[in-house]
Amino acid sequence: MIQTESGWVCSCPVVCCKHAHVIEISKRMREAVQEEVPKTIIKQVDLTKYKRCKSPNVVKQGIRRLKRGPVQGYKCKDCNKRFTHNLGFEKKHVAPEQITQAVDLLFSGLSSRKVAKSLEMTGFKISCKTVQNWGKEYAEIMERFADTIKPQVGEAWRTDELYLKIKGNRKYLFAMLDSETRF
Structure with a gap:
């Protein structure tokens, strides 16, 4: 050439x-x-504001003791709502570590049944359908993120x-x- x-x-x-x-x-x-x-540029998440009412008047209020471990609680002084920061894992009743382990195993090539079985050996019982749902949900999130890089x-x-x-x-x-x- x-x-x-x-x-x-x-x-x-x-x-x-x-x-x-x-x-x-x-x-x-x-x-x-x-x-x-x-x-x-990856946007930095602002943890000093409540995401629903965008109020900066947020204070720490107690620690929630869950099965997956303690989680810091917060309270918005403007609307009196209590919340926790669980970025990326909102409305999930499972520890983020277990979800990421399941999704990682799924994307490594294991079937959803084998992922559920391997998590069950670590003391965490979950159905294979839940593993499939997590895989689909987080694949969509990662696809949107990867397209911007x-x-x-x-x-x-x-x-x-x-x-x-x-x-x-x-x-x-x-x-x-x-x-x-x-x-």
Whole structure:
């Protein structure tokens, strides 16, 4: 591949070379990612305000003793509501550690029945349907979050092509990998 004034040129006998297309695509992708990187910032959660009435008049009020352990309680002075901060695990009656362990095992390739069985061995009885529901719920949350992340990429990319046959039609699959970050 040689870069000229008119673009990339390859020594292939084919007039419209696939190698040149891969380089052009990777350049456009790299430029798009580098434009988006400064815009991607994870928002910090403000724990000093009650999320329903947005009041900053929040005070600590007692500790709730649950099966999963003690949880700090809070009270909003404006609307007199009591609440706890359980970010990402609101309205769940199970410890966040157990939910994350179940979701991690599920995403590692175990079936929901095997995940439920392994959690039962640790003393936590849960149905396989609950594990499936958690997997679906947290997969949607992670998908929304992952779509906002733009990786830092370098200047050098490695490409590979793969010939596939889909329903009898030959297709190309181009795989690209950043040399530095392996993204």
